[in-house]
Amino acid sequence: MDFWPEFLASSSGREFVAGGFGGTAGVISGYPLDTLRIRQQSGHNGSAFSILRNMVSKGGFASLYRGMGAPLASVTFQNAVVFQTYAVLSRACDSSDSAKDPPSYKSVALGGMGTGGLQSLLLSPVELIKIRLQLQNTNQSKESGISPSKVVKNIWRKEGLRGIYRGLGITVMRDVPSHGVYFWTYEYMREQLHPGCRKDGQESLNTMLVSGGLAGVASWVCCYPIDVVKTRLQAQTPSSLKYNGVFDCIVKSVKEEGYLVLWRGLGTAVSRAFVVNGAVFAAYEFTLRFLFNNENVQIQETI
Template sequence: MSADFWAGYVSGAAGILIGNPLDLVKTRLQAGRASPTPDAAATTSPQPQSFRQQFDRAGTLVKGSTAPILGYGALNAILFVTYNRSLTLLGDSPALPTSFANIWCAGAAGGLASFVISAPTELIKCRAQVSTDQHASSWKIARDVWRKEGIRGLYYGGGITSVRDAVGYGFYFWSYEWSKQTMTSPDDTDRQTAMKVLLCGGLAGVVTWASIFPLDVIKTRVQTQGLHAPVYAESERETLLQQHSRVKTLSTFEVAKEAYRLEGARVFFRGLGICSVRAFVVNAVQWAVYEWMMRLLRQS
């Protein structure tokens, strides 16, 4: 395997380990509704709203992290390999690219390539984080989806995920290279370079999520809709069984339309604050680990 593959893999896994607790808060804020209506209650359970309430027990800190740790390592590896190869095909140098248009296009190509892993990983992660079942591990959710719907079920919400990834990673690499070329100079010491890489990586993460956050909210709601069934008295279950079997699964557009109708435009930015904090920390670490590993692997 190439150096950028392993550097991408390790940096992706490191980012998830650090950012999972904040990612859990972001996912629950996106998936939950502020004040569920009787109809909405059938598809979404109320989620705790305060920061402290999100962590109902110690295990919550790593809830849903198994799939991302394994998946995002591979995703990051594919992302960086595709980005570097695409940039080379466009006639630019991955080490020091000169065209920001080429950088954005190569990043978008990397995002589309990573969709193969990001779609099922995101679905399993979001359902694990939103689930109220304390025993709903990533493996159990993946197994249940596979048994009920096969490979198609694992890629549910894949369309909106691919658009989000292409747009997001285009801005991801564009903003990182722009800030890096603006801030760094050949005269910087190793310490200065390391600090600037952390800052540039953090800024790239914030810019990326700000550019695609409404798409991510829609994606989360598409992938978690219908996850929780309402609780009825024993006498009501038989009467309502047939009705529940005909519950309609909403399309991406219908999910977005319904969210806007119930909660207005602000719903598409719910959780952006906590996501920005997470994005800065995670991507600062990811880029620092990536740059460090690339230097290490090239030397060896």
């Protein structure tokens, strides 16, 4: 009965809950653009608008949210873990003796990189399932109406644990540097837009949205070619095996479609990143403030 009050009384508990709300806001706000990005990366020709129109005409607006159940359930938890882990690691990497001062930018980047590596273990299977669901009714997959649980059972039956973690290595290669850039950009931009806010936490909603959006854009730009390769590797099934690894995927993709294939869908990804991460950080910061202020009110009432 006393678990939640005690959990929320700790800084790590508040970071966990606030991160969860941020993850939920991010998934809901950006999922249609994420589905569009996956289809562009996997080899669909045509403009973003034509692909989007084709998806809606064949499957209705619901097709834009196909497969959202898995990431919505997991990303909420994953994002909670990410923000909690980042808070711990950024503090652990900081040499400052004062707990009141915010972590240095170097500590922020190192904490973000460590967080990216750890969260890949959870994120890789989730993204694999999401990609398989998003590619239903395409030339990569002829399956239709398959639920997330059915996808998991099919992968486990045909490929085992190795299949569930297909693409783990390249997910780590993507997430370690991108998370370092992600958190560094957010902390740097919020301080530039509202000097002193890293210490007093009093920035405006616009500062949160813009800083979070720019952090998302920067993290995607720095790792986008790796993400294209990851999508193509995870879209494969044992019956449609085309690439034998990361290097083979890069060579074959560039040979068949040119170097620009490594940047296909970047516009969609950047647009989505700005919207999603603005929502993520705004929800995170507001939830954190609410929990912190609520704790202060409870303390004052007790006194």
